[in-house]
Amino acid sequence: MQDLAAIFGRHPAQVMMRGTLPVADRSPSMEAPNQQSQTILVVDGDVIARCVIADYLRHCGYRVIEAHFAREAQQALNYAEFGVDTVLCDVDLPGNMDGFQLSKWVRENKPEVKIVLSAAVERTAIAAGDRCQEGPHLAKPYEPANVVDHIRRLQRVWSLRSRNPGAKRN
Numbered sequence: 001m002q003d004l005a006a007i008f009g010r011h012p013a014q015v016m017m018r019g020t021l022p023v024a025d026r027s028p029s030m031e032a033p034n035q036q037s038q039t040i041l042v043v044d045g046d047v048i049a050r051c052v053i054a055d056y057l058r059h060c061g062y063r064v065i066e067a068h069f070a071r072e073a074q075q076a077l078n079y080a081e082f083g084v085d086t087v088l089c090d091v092d093l094p095g096n097m098d099g100f101q102l103s104k105w106v107r108e109n110k111p112e113v114k115i116v117l118s119a120a121v122e123r124t125a126i127a128a129g130d131r132c133q134e135g136p137h138l139a140k141p142y143e144p145a146n147v148v149d150h151i152r153r154l155q156r157v158w159s160l161r162s163r164n165p166g167a168k169r170n
Helices: 004-008 047-059 070-078 099-109 122-131 144-163
Strands: 039-043 063-067 086-090 114-119
Touching (some): 039 047, 070 086, 086 099, 099 114
Parallel strands (some): 039 063
C-alpha cells in the first residue's frame, strides 16, 4: 500500500486544511455545520467538479479530503487521523473500482461512515439510491448549496437513527 503523502503529494493533514471565508462573507446556506467539524471525503475523477464542491464545503465549515480514485479514498478512510464522517462520491470513477463498488466497500469496512453518491445521469443517481442508504442521491450537475443541504438532512437522519437503533431503514 502506498504512503498517503505520495498519493496526495503532501502530508495527509494538509489535504483537508484550506482557508474559509470570514463569517460576514457567508451566505445563509454557507453557515457552519451545527455539529462539530464534520469531515467529508469527496471522491470524483473530474478534478474541476471535485475542487468546486470541495472548496464550497470548506467554506461551509466542513473539513474536506479529496480523492481522485477509489483506491485513494480507501486509503484515506483507513487513515484514522482523518476521521471521515461522510463520503460524497461520484458513481463514475476512473480506475478499477467505480462509486458503487466503493460504496459497498465502505459499508462493509467502515459502517460508521455515511455515503452520498452522485451521478451525471439522473437514472444513474436513482440506481445509486436503490443500492445505498438514503436514495435517490444527487444528480450532476448539482448546486453546491443543494449538496450541503442534502448532507445536513442526512446527518440529522443518521443522528436520530443512532439514538434509536430500532428505527426503520430504507
